[in-house]
Amino acid sequence: MAVFDTSAEVLARNNPTDPLQHALASREADIPRLVTEALAQDRARLVFMPVVAASGGQRIAFHEGLIRLLDENGRLIPAGSFMAEVEETGLGRDIDATALRLGINMLQVNPHLRLAINMSARSIGDGTFRRTLEDGIRRTPRIGERLILEISENSAMLMPEVVIRFMAEFRPHGITFALDDFGAGLTAFRYLRDFLFDMVKIDTIFIRGIHASPDNQVVTEALVSVAHQFGMFAVAEGVETADEAAFLQELGVDCLQGYLFGVPSGVIS
Known part of the structure; x- marks a missing residue:
């Protein structure tokens, strides 16, 4: 697999050499067409970001698999360039299904890998x-024990009863469920109790500069306490500095994720 270093993704929207902008200019295509063609021509890849245990020498607990598309010249298109426009459409479901297929393939060829894949609650009813x-679970016994499905807080709250039934259906296969962007949405505590997620990923907005922000400290401490009260692991997203990591460790966060520990890459670290 080719190696993709995506540490510069945050600059893509302001970068005139952004491959998405190049593709749009050269082909006069809109984003849905670009996404459709990339998926149809098998130009989707996963990049992998490590999630480390907050204690115990920062060993890797699992990886998050993030979908990326390639333009016709093989240049990487960051998800931030296209997801906002297509995630609530049928193309969003196609992207979820493609990411899941690629993730299951990686789990099948790497028996020691534990991998998180993002999905929308809307994909629960998608046949593909x-x-x-179901095919991945049937072909590879116990593969579910190494698969984590991440559902964002806002997405889960769109159809909480559907998400609860989906989790109850597939949890017996060993699948772990994570509530992504925890704290940024509107999760009601009564649903949080009913969901029974296995872990939460605390939104980046509360993590950046937490060592110097009393407001973020109070909110994050409350979110960690709520997670632990409901028996869930707490993962802090967007950790970029040693000061942030040290404060989060003292706060009792279970796992850390961010550029401090590795950028998204096409190889497993």
Whole structure:
């Protein structure tokens, strides 16, 4: 697999050499067409970001697999360049199903890998997504024990009862469920109790500069306490400095994720 270093993704929107902008200019295509063609021509890849244990020498607990598309010249298109426009459409479901297929393939060829894949609650009713998940479980016994499905807080709250039923259906296969962007949405505590997620990923907005922000400290401490009260692991996203990591360790966060520990890459670290 080719190696993709995506540490510069944050500059993509302001960069005139952004491959998405180049593709749009050269082909006069819109984003949905670009995404459709990339998926149809098998130009989707996963990049991998490590999530480390907050204690115990920062060993890697699992990786998050993040979908990226390639333009016709093989240049990487960051998800931030296209997801906002297509995530609530049928293309969003196609992207979820593709990411799941690629993730399951990686789990099949790497028996020591534990991998998190993002999905929208809307994909629960998508036939291709469900078949991909069921086929992967059937072909590879116990693969679910190494698969983590991440559902964002806002997405989960769109259809909480559907998410709860989906989790109850697939949890017996060993699948772990994570509530992504925890704290940024509107999760009601009564649903949080009913969801029974295995872990939460605390939103980046509360993590950046937390060592110097009393407001972020109070909010994050409360989120960690809520997670632990409901028996869930707490993962801090967007950790970029040693000061942030040290404060989060003292706060009792279970795992850390961010550029401090590794940028998204096409190889498993």
